[in-house]
Amino acid sequence: MMLVGRGIVPVVVIDDAAQAPGLVAALAAGGIRCAEITMRTDAGIDAIRAATDSLGDADFVVGAGTVLTGADVDRAVDAGARFIVSPGLDDEVLARSASHDVPIVPGVATATEVQRALRAGLDHLKLFPAGVLGGLPMISALAGPFPQVRFLPSGGVSPANAAEYAASPHVFAVSGSWMAPRDLIAAGDWAEITARSRAAMDLVGA
Numbered sequence: 001m002m003l004v005g006r007g008i009v010p011v012v013v014i015d016d017a018a019q020a021p022g023l024v025a026a027l028a029a030g031g032i033r034c035a036e037i038t039m040r041t042d043a044g045i046d047a048i049r050a051a052t053d054s055l056g057d058a059d060f061v062v063g064a065g066t067v068l069t070g071a072d073v074d075r076a077v078d079a080g081a082r083f084i085v086s087p088g089l090d091d092e093v094l095a096r097s098a099s100h101d102v103p104i105v106p107g108v109a110t111a112t113e114v115q116r117a118l119r120a121g122l123d124h125l126k127l128f129p130a131g132v133l134g135g136l137p138m139i140s141a142l143a144g145p146f147p148q149v150r151f152l153p154s155g156g157v158s159p160a161n162a163a164e165y166a167a168s169p170h171v172f173a174v175s176g177s178w179m180a181p182r183d184l185i186a187a188g189d190w191a192e193i194t195a196r197s198r199a200a201m202d203l204v205g206a
Contacts, residue, residue, distance in 0.1 A: 002061055002083060002103060003034060004124070004172045007204040008162075009085075009152060010197075011065055011177045012037045012185070017046035019185050021054035026190035027180060028060050030197025036065035036085050036175070039072055045079045052080030067104075070096035077102055085152075085175075087128055089113045094120055105152055109133055114146050123149050124172055131156015136168060143170040159203060166204035174204060 003009055010027060012035050014020060020037070027035055037048045044064070051062045063083035064076030073084055073096040084097050084104040097104040107128040108114050117125050127139060130153035134141075139151050153165050154175035165174045179196040 003105070003152070004150075006032075006034045006061075006173055007166065008032055008034075008179070008200050009063075009154075009173050009175045010035050010179050011154065011175055012047075012180055013040055013177070013182045014038075014043050014047040014185055015041050015182070016186070017043045017050045019188060020047040020051040022188060022190050023180060023185055023193065024051045024054055024060060024062070026193040027197050028058060029190075030179070030194040030199075031201040032179065032197045033059055034061045034063065034083075035180075036063050036083075037081075038065040039068075039076065040066050045075050048076060048081050049079040052082075067093055069093065073097050073100065073102075085126060087126075089116055094122075107154070111142060111145065114142060114149060118146065118149070124152070125149060126152045126154050126175065128153075129155030130165075135161070136164060139168060139170050159200070162200065163203045163205075176200075 048064055061082045064081040065085040067084050067086045070092040077100045084102055086093050087107040089106045089108055105126045107126040150172040151170055152173050152175050157174050157176040162174050165171050179200050180193045184193055
């Protein structure tokens, strides 16, 4: 899984694809080496393409988030996404990601879903919404019967708890949006995003 060792996976909502190159540069300047650009807005696909095209040889990977259908997978991969994140465990999304040979981190919320993911050959999973589900105690509980699974907690992760999540041996990275919230992206406040990114990386020790 290419996200292992990257520490933080920023969840990015972009309304103007032209902002994507500046965003990626700001995240990278703060030490972050990946971004999950969500498909929640009309600009999502174009933002993935613009971000990917701006990378050059940089050690930075752009993925697609909020991927809900097989068609979403096709569009994301065509735009250059190198990983897929989905809020749930959808068979069509899993199959289409496998057909493109692109890594996927599907969302799970129950032991049943973890078992289904393992049956599909996946052991790096997104716990979503992590805060509502119980956070680290939930991760520790699932790690009992599923010690081979590593989680990406998402939803309710913040500067107040990111370090605690990241210190867990059952967590491979943390997911959050506080480094690059929608309003700062829209304002093009790259200096603030870089500062927040640097502080976030310090928190998780990556």
